[in-house]
Amino acid sequence: MxxxxxxxxxxxxxxxxxxxxxxxxxxxxxxxxxxxxxxxxxxxxxxGTWPSMRATLQSIGITEREVLKHCEASLKQGTLFKGWVNGQADDEYMHPFSLPADYASLNLADWWRSRDDGHLFCHAVTPQAAVATANKAPKQFGMPDYAFALNYGYHLxxxxxxxxxxxxxxxxxxxxxxxxxxxxxxxxxxxxxxxxxxxxxxxxxxxxxxxxxxxxxxxxxxxxxxxxxxxxDTLPNNRAIVTQVPYGSPDDEIASCTLSTAQAHGWIWDIGLQSRRGVGYVHDADKISEDEARATLLTYVSVSTTAEITSSLTTRVVHFEPxxxxxxxxxxxxxxxxxxxxxxxxxxxxxxxxxxxxxxxxxxxxxxxxxxxxxxxxxxxxxxxxxASIQDFLLLHYALSQREDTSYWREARSLERLPQGLKDKLLLWQVRAPYHSDAPRLDELFPAASYQYVWLGMNGQLDRVLRGDCHDRSLGAERIDRVLHDVREKTLQLTQALPTNRALLNALTQ
Ligand SMILES: Cc1cc2nc3c(=O)[nH]c(=O)nc-3n(C[C@H](O)[C@H](O)[C@H](O)COP(=O)(O)OP(=O)(O)OC[C@H]3O[C@@H](n4cnc5c(N)ncnc54)[C@H](O)[C@@H]3O)c2cc1C
Structure with missing residues (x-):
């Protein structure tokens, strides 16, 4: 039948x-x-969605304008991680959606570990980190639905x-x-x-x-x-306390990436939509009470909004079993x-x-x-x-942290929690950077580029990457110089030419 x-x-x-x-x-x-x-x-x-959502929406016949108009949506270019390495003021790096330049045939991560030029890896190899952190949109006015200058998904x-x-x-x-x-x-x-x-x-x-x-x-x-x-037992977060924060003014900037800020017992997401932000504290409920989690969330919010808005917020608790x-x-x-x-x-x-x-x-x-x-x-x-690949990739964010401030982080960093495959990768990466053989499946959820961004984003800040010659000696210095020069030029061009996320969304939703 x-x-x-x-x-x-x-x-x-x-x-x-x-x-x-x-x-x-x-x-x-x-x-x-x-x-x-x-x-x-x-x-x-x-x-928060991935860029794959653009193809999904296209395949079902929904226009981008409809999504932006009806879902409060904004354009997301990746995640900016703050405080995940050591919690200090300058502790941040980005995992952008765009691949490093010439990624298919050139392992820039291997170059970076041998010749650090003082920049964060994400800023050296793609214009997206600079564009996104400047709250610029990934596309120009007038570009067709779903087309882009830089790869993007949505916040909605x-x-x-x-x-x-x-x-x-x-x-x-x-x-x-x-x-x-x-x-x-x-x-x-x-x-x-x-x-x-x-x-x-x-x-x-x-x-x-x-x-x-x-x-x-x-x-x-x-x-x-x-x-x-x-x-x-490996990824203990099982609770989130969430709130919706209206903007102080309709002209406030809309962030072009998710902000993920580490806290004493978990981390806070901060997602910019058109008229409000969605903010939530993901944590391990065995480590802190609901009241403590709420206080942390509201303290976080109070830094970026008025006391009047903070005191008007309602919160909601979401339970989940990972x-x-x-x-x-x-x-x-x-x-x-x-x-x-x-x-x-x-x-x-x-x-x-x-x-x-x-x-x-x-x-x-x-x-x-x-x-x-x-x-x-x-x-x-x-x-x-x-x-299994999601588990590995999420664990990487915790395993590379150097935070010592609470038992939450000391336990989260424990290498004993890691599956053998991830332990092996971390050992291998002491002498070479992550690349295609670390994510060999065609339908891999996280390409090796994602591992490069997180591994170098977290280790690079502490100079924990083993310096030395490029593992692959065939990487030509001339080609690398040319590619990096192109990234710098494009970064300059795009950060100047692209509209802000807010300006583009205003134009597309009118
Ligand atoms: C804290 C938190 C943050 C998240 N953030 C993200 C994120 O940023 N990005 C992301 O991709 N995902 C995120 N997710 C996951 C995302 O929310 C879900 O994957 C997504 O919403 C899909 O949910 P669902 O449709 O499976 O379930 P639900 O939204 O729970 O829908 C369940 C449906 O089943 C129906 N139902 C239940 N019982 C019955 C019944 N007896 N008869 C008939 N109908 C019934 C309900 O009415 C409802 O319509 C997050 C999840 C959590 C918990």
Whole structure:
């Protein structure tokens, strides 16, 4: 029998993105129905995307102008890390979205460790670090939707984004929308899910079920018992306290990158949207109380806004258990979004994982029952590899820190926490810089360039990189000089020519 009825349970970002991609990609014979609870709220956070979101939006037929207009969105060029190395005033580096110049064939990181010229690596190898930290946009007025001078993703209001996707799905893509609570899940004799029972409407049968019920994981967890693997012993953050900070004036600058500032027991994200900032303190709830976390958050905010605004803020606490399901696809059910897992928002990889899951599903769509098992094996293997790479990459940020101020940081830095693969890499990088062989998969979530930015961003500040000849002697000095000269020229040009993030957004949303 063909797979013709897709039932998605859950109407958060995961559910609506899945509905949109499937409805846009599959033939008219396939009917996509999304059921969401009118009473269970979405998680309401998830404001930073990767550049991959541009391709996702294009593939479902949403214009960039719509996203900017309806989701409070701004343009994001990477993350600026503050205080992660030693917490001193000048402790900062950037992980930009643009690759280092000539990255495909030239390992500038290896050059940098042999001939440090006093600049931060991120500033030496791409104009993006300078452009983003000057709050400039990654594109010029008049550039077409999704085109860029420098690679970018978005900061957006998660609730408004889900609303935009919902309207697009139901009005343009033929997705059937039911607002009702799923009360039960019924499987057939072979264990495949046959239907979901709803509170006020007839039950809903399907051939393929997508569990987007968030942390509840109603289908994949509660019904199918696919195990959840906690990562709390290596990445202990499990709580965030969040707030929304209005700008003091409508002309205030909008940051062009996420700000991630290390704190005594975690770190604070600071994301600039059009009329407000989204700010949240991610921390380990075993180390500090909710009141202490709130006080830290408000102290952070008070530095950049008025006392009146600070005292008017409300805060909200979000709980999560860091971890994932090694088997997000079981039988005829696939979990996408928080139901499949979530580690922590450092590097904002959750929406990117949702995009990865949906793309893998679309590309390998099991057109009949016989294909379910092979596609499930492929899917589970791929997603598990991605979770492992997220775990490694996030751990790197903690392992390279030199902070000693609290037990949180002393434990976070412990090399014992690291998987063997990451320990091996850190040893290898004592004699050569990260490069392609460290991230060899074609579909790698974090290219070796990301490792270069973080590894050199953190170690370079302390001069902990072992100096010496370039590992690769074939790197020609003349070529390197030319490439670095081009980066300097382009940096000058772009920082002068590009509009501010605020100016571009004003123009695009009018
Ligand atoms: C603190 C924090 C910060 C984050 N920051 C980022 C970030 O910067 N970037 C990023 O990419 N990601 C981030 N994320 C992750 C991101 O928020 C989620 O991946 C994303 O919002 C997708 O959520 P979801 O759709 O899976 O779940 P949810 O938004 O929780 O949606 C669940 C849906 O299921 C429905 N539902 C539940 N039970 C039932 C039922 N019985 N019947 C019917 N419907 C039901 C609900 O009504 C809701 O519609 C962050 C997460 C956290 C916790």
């Amino acid at each position: 063909n797979t013709q009825r897709i039932v998605i349970v859950g109407g958060g970002t995961a559910g609506w993105l899945a509905a949109a991609r499937l409805a846009a990609a599959l033939t008219d014979n396939v009917v996509v129905t999304l059921v969401e609870s009118p009473t269970v709220p979405t998680i309401g956070v998830g404001e 209001d998660a609730g408004k984004f889900a609303e935009l996707l919902k309207h697009h799905c139901t009005e343009q893509l033929g997705v059937i929308h039911i607002r009702d609570d799923v009360l039960g899940v019924v499987s057939d004799a072979m264990g495949a899910i046959e239907r979901v029972e709803l509170a006020n409407t007839p039950s809903l049968s399907g051939d393929l079920f997508i569990d987007c019920t968030g942390q509840r994981a109603l289908l994949i967890g509660e019904h199918l018992h696919s195990p959840f693997e906690s990562l709390r 971890g994932y399901r090694p088997e997000p696809w079981r039988g005829n059910c696939v979990a996408i979004g928080l139901s499949a897992g979530f580690i922590e928002p450092l590097e904002a990889s959750a929406l990117a994982m949702i995009e990865q899951g949906i793309t893998t599903l679309v590309e390998n769509f099991p057109a009949n029952k016989e294909l379910l098992a092979p596609v499930a094996r492929l899917y589970n293997k791929k997603m598990t590899a991605h979770w």
